[in-house]
Every structure is written in C-alpha cells, then in structure tokens.
Amino acid sequence: MPLSEFDIIARFFSATPNRDDVVVGIGDDAAVVKVPDGHQVVVDMSAATEGVDFQPGDPAAALGHGLLARALTRLAARGAEPAWATLVLTLPSADETWLADFSRGLLSLAKTHGLQLIGGDTTRGPCTLILHSHGLMPAGQCTAGTARPGELLYVTGNLGDTALALLHLTGELQLPKREREQVLAQLRFPQPPVAAGIALRGLAGAAGPLTGGLADSVAALLLDSRCGATIHVEQLPVSAALHSMFDRAGGWSAALNSPEPCALCFTVPPERQVDLEQRFASNGLDCTWVGMIEAQTGVRCLLDDGSEL
Numbered sequence: 001m002p003l004s005e006f007d008i009i010a011r012f013f014s015a016t017p018n019r020d021d022v023v024v025g026i027g028d029d030a031a032v033v034k035v036p037d038g039h040q041v042v043v044d045m046s047a048a049t050e051g052v053d054f055q056p057g058d059p060a061a062a063l064g065h066g067l068l069a070r071a072l073t074r075l076a077a078r079g080a081e082p083a084w085a086t087l088v089l090t091l092p093s094a095d096e097t098w099l100a101d102f103s104r105g106l107l108s109l110a111k112t113h114g115l116q117l118i119g120g121d122t123t124r125g126p127c128t129l130i131l132h133s134h135g136l137m138p139a140g141q142c143t144a145g146t147a148r149p150g151e152l153l154y155v156t157g158n159l160g161d162t163a164l165a166l167l168h169l170t171g172e173l174q175l176p177k178r179e180r181e182q183v184l185a186q187l188r189f190p191q192p193p194v195a196a197g198i199a200l201r202g203l204a205g206a207a208g209p210l211t212g213g214l215a216d217s218v219a220a221l222l223l224d225s226r227c228g229a230t231i232h233v234e235q236l237p238v239s240a241a242l243h244s245m246f247d248r249a250g251g252w253s254a255a256l257n258s259p260e261p262c263a264l265c266f267t268v269p270p271e272r273q274v275d276l277e278q279r280f281a282s283n284g285l286d287c288t289w290v291g292m293i294e295a296q297t298g299v300r301c302l303l304d305d306g307s308e309l
C-alpha cells in the first residue's frame with residue numbers, strides 16, 4: 001500500500017527538536033509559535049526543482065542538508081538564529097529510501113541548530129522542495145544595512161573547495177583521495193555560519209552569502225550601497241588542496257569564483273574592527289580580512305604586485 005501523507009510525516013519528519021516557543025507543531029492544521037519579547041522574525045524561502053537545481057540520483061541526504069544549510073546561511077547574514085521551518089514536498093511517488101535519506105540530512109542539521117520543523121504540505125508531482133525558514137534576532141540588531149566607503153571587507157570560512165569539488169565531479173581534475181573526500185564533504189554537507197551571523201549583530205554593515213563566488217557576490221552585495229570594493233586576492237583564505245592543484249593565478253581565480261553558499265562576506269566600519277576580531281576570537285570563529293569598500297563602483301581584484309586579476 002502506498003504511504004499516505006500522514007505516514008510520511010510520522011515516519012520521516014517527526015524527529016524534530018521540541019522548542020518551548022512552539023504552541024502547535026506538526027500534526028495539526030496550522031502551526032502556532034510565540035515570538036519572544038523584544039525580538040524580530042527573519043524569514044527565508046527557498047525552492048529547488050529536480051532537473052534544474054539538482055539532478056535525479058543526487059544524494060538525497062545532501063539535498064536535505066543543503067536546502068536547510070543555504071537557508072540558515074541567509075538567516076545568518078541577517079544575524080538571526082534558527083527557530084522554525086515549514087516544508088513543502090512535491091514528489092512523483094513516495095520512495096522510502098529517498099525520503100529516509102532526505103529527512104535525515106535535513107533533520108540532523110535542524111537538530112544541530114535547535115530548529116523545529118513545525119509543518120508543511122506533501123503533494124504529488126515533479127520533484128520540488130520548498131523550505132520556508134524562520135530565525136529570531138533581538139530587535140534593531142539586524143546586519144542588513146548598506147556598506148560605506150572605508151569599511152573593511154571580510155569573509156568567513158575557506159574559499160575554493162566547492163570549485164575543486166565541481167571540477168572533480170565533471171572529471172576536469174583528478175584529486176588525491178584525502179583532498180577529494182574533504183572537498184566533496186564541503187560540497188555536500190557545508191556547515192552554515194550560524195555563530196558567525198550572531199557575532200555580527202550590531203557590527204556589520206552589509207552581509208551576504210557567497211553563492212555566486214566572492215567577486216560576484218561582493219558586487220551583488222554592494223549594489224544597493226552604490227559603492228565598490230578592492231579585493232586583495234592574496235589575502236583570500238584558501239585550502240591547502242586548492243593551492244597544491246593550481247599555478248598562482250589559476251588558484252586565486254578559482255578561489256575568487258568558487259560558489260560557497262555557506263560562507264559569508266561582510267563589511268565592518270574600521271572603528272569596529274577590534275570589536276569584530278575579539279568577538280570572533282572569543283567564540284572560536286574564523287574570519288579573514290580580504291579588502292576595502294570604496295566610493296568607486298565595481299569590484300577590483302588585485303594581486304600583491306599590483307596587477308589586476
């Protein structure tokens with residue numbers, strides 16, 4: 001007998017944290033949550049369609065993990081901590097192995113960050129995943145302002161491993177076993193910068209994920225601010241794997257263009273630089289200075305010898 005919607009939820013989607021602020025969760029018609037006094041809700045929506053955003057046969061655990069990891073990264077760019085999510089699953093049929101893997105990927109990351117799945121809907125059709133995620137933050141601490149000339153540009157995490165993983169998967173690059181395992185794990189199970197987002201509250205100017213690679217993502221981040229940036233390419237935090245695979249210019253351009261949807265770039269005024277570095281260090285977090293915000297629009301990528309990449 002095919003699984004009913006109720007069976008699917010009970011078997012695959014009920015292992016979710018129980019938050020005190022959830023009044024009504026999965027199992028009833030509409031969910032009800034409490035927003036703590038003095039807090040704002042940050043809302044994100046993301047959709048992924050088979051054949052477009054992922055391919056049939058892609059590992060389902062990585063799909064579930066990745067869908068939530070990218071959403072939590074966007075919440076982190078606003079300084080929010082994860083709270084609740086709802087999920088719309090459109091599936092051609094109830095494939096139990098796929099459902100078990102997908103829900104494990106999604107719910108284990110949700111558990112790590114104390115996010116409760118509070119509802120959703122399940123329908124039949126071409127495979128499409130829609131996740132609606134909500135985070136909480138103290139009112140007025142949002143990082144999503146604009147950048148100003150003179151601010152410093154930082155990134156979280158390492159850049160370049162996703163580019164390496166994609167080159168490996170398309171067969172354009174042979175990687176030694178250890179590097180291969182490391183970059184594939186980073187591609188499939190990237191960790192969202194939730195703690196970094198919280199550390200940026202009240203400090204960062206503009207902040208956003210590096211979904212399109214650093215150079216393009218900085219350009220997109222600065223669009224509203226009507227300013228530009230110089231990136232000092234040789235400051236970029238790149239993995240040893242990336243360094244060992246390319247010549248100098250090739251390595252830096254891979255790092256600049258590698259899509260890293262779970263890394264953040266952000267700006268901070270110079271007078272807050274010491275605060276920023278202390279906050280990150282005291283929380284055991286990494287961030288790296290990579291450039292400056294300037295009045296001249298556009299993004300310039302400079303090598304240490306002054307030549308432009």
Ligand code: ADP
Binds near residue numbers: 005029086088118
């Ligand atoms: P029906 O379609 O039979 O009316 P509902 O759509 O109300 O059932 O779903 C039953 C319960 O399961 C609701 O609480 C709903 O929020 C939840 N639910 C349904 N699909 C999902 C899903 N994909 N993920 C999380 N919760 C879901």
Ligand code: MG
Binds near residue numbers: 121
């Ligand atoms: Mg339904």
